[in-house]
Amino acid sequence: MSKLEIKNLHVSVGTQDGPKPILKGVDLTINSGEIHAIMGPNGSGKSTLAYAIAGHPNYEVTDGEILLDGENVLEMEVDERARAGVFLAMQYPVEVSGVSVSNFLRTAKTAIDGQAPPLRTWVKDMNTAMEGLRMGTDFAQRDVNTGFSGGEKKRHEILQMQLLRPRFAILDETDSGLDVDALRIVGEGVNAAQAETGAGIVLITHYTRVLQHIKPDFVHVFVNGRIAEEGGPELADRLEAEGYDRFLQAV
Ligand SMILES: Nc1ncnc2c1ncn2[C@@H]1O[C@H](COP(=O)(O)OP(=O)(O)OP(=O)(O)O)[C@@H](O)[C@H]1O
Numbered sequence: 540m541s542k543l544e545i546k547n548l549h550v551s552v553g554t555q556d557g558p559k560p561i562l563k564g565v566d567l568t569i570n571s572g573e574i575h576a577i578m579g580p581n582g583s584g585k586s587t588l589a590y591a592i593a594g595h596p597n598y599e600v601t602d603g604e605i606l607l608d609g610e611n612v613l614e615m616e617v618d619e620r621a622r623a624g625v626f627l628a629m630q631y632p633v634e635v636s637g638v639s640v641s642n643f644l645r646t647a648k649t650a651i652d653g654q655a656p657p658l659r660t661w662v663k664d665m666n667t668a669m670e671g672l673r674m675g676t677d678f679a680q681r682d683v684n685t686g687f688s689g690g691e692k693k694r695h696e697i698l699q700m701q702l703l704r705p706r707f708a709i710l711d712e713t714d715s716g717l718d719v720d721a722l723r724i725v726g727e728g729v730n731a732a733q734a735e736t737g738a739g740i741v742l743i744t745h746y747t748r749v750l751q752h753i754k755p756d757f758v759h760v761f762v763n764g765r766i767a768e769e770g771g772p773e774l775a776d777r778l779e780a781e782g783y784d785r786f787l788q789a790v
């Protein structure tokens with residue numbers, strides 16, 4: 540069992556006009572095996588939270604703590620965080636030309652495990668995961684995300700999650716732009732990875748539809764850089780029906 544604790548987190552983003560405070564005291568604890576959905580209006584700071592946990596250099600933590608099994612995550616470099624088992628599926632995955640999916644995944648796996656995966660099982664694992672996500676094998680030879688459709692980029696994020704086997708996965712709008720079938724396939728992929736590894740998952744989303752596939756234990760409403768309300772899956776249905784008005788009026 541592992542625990543990722545976020546305590547009173549304050550984060551500023553670097554802008555042309557200097558640091559701009561975005562997160563204003565976020566408290567969130569995720570245990571292994573738990574699924575936490577984070578929902579909230581555009582610009583409320585959800586991706587900022589994801590970047591701050593992963594260690595993006597443009598996001599400065601000005602107060603608070605992030606602990607992984609009691610260890611100070613904020614003192615770790617980005618790659619150390621990844622090796623410690625923290626995985627981020629980005630809202631806007633970046634294109635990396637000149638690096639094939641196959642090379643990228645093997646390099647990442649080697650870096651995270653501290654040793655290269657045995658070639659025979661690795662190729663088999665990669666092909667099985669790609670098949671499960673209905674990604675044709677030609678994707679393995681293509682440059683990372685280059686020319687991928689929106690949905691293909693999202694599947695590639697889940698492919699990484701399945702192969703890298705993180706302890707905690709933050710999935711930032713992994714459901715956005717997916718067609719109905721892809722949503723189910725990606726949902727099954729996340730569930731399969733979680734069942735195998737017992738990972739804790741933070742699922743940032745705007746839509747309840749994905750929550751029919753990936754069932755959250757907890758739902759958090761993110762408003763203006765803070766968690767404004769917490770509840771179970773029923774809270775997501777209420778948000779879908781009512782929107783965020785009652786939270787925004789209080790801001
Ligand atoms: N480089 C920057 N310069 C100025 N403002 C920024 C910068 N980066 C982020 N912000 C602001 O920080 C706020 C939070 O952004 P963030 O991406 O975390 O929101 P979000 O909740 O993920 O929104 P969405 O639902 O649209 O993805 C936004 O108002 C955004 O404009």
Ligand SMILES: [Mg+2]
Pocket residue numbers: 585586587630711
């Ligand atoms: Mg976002």
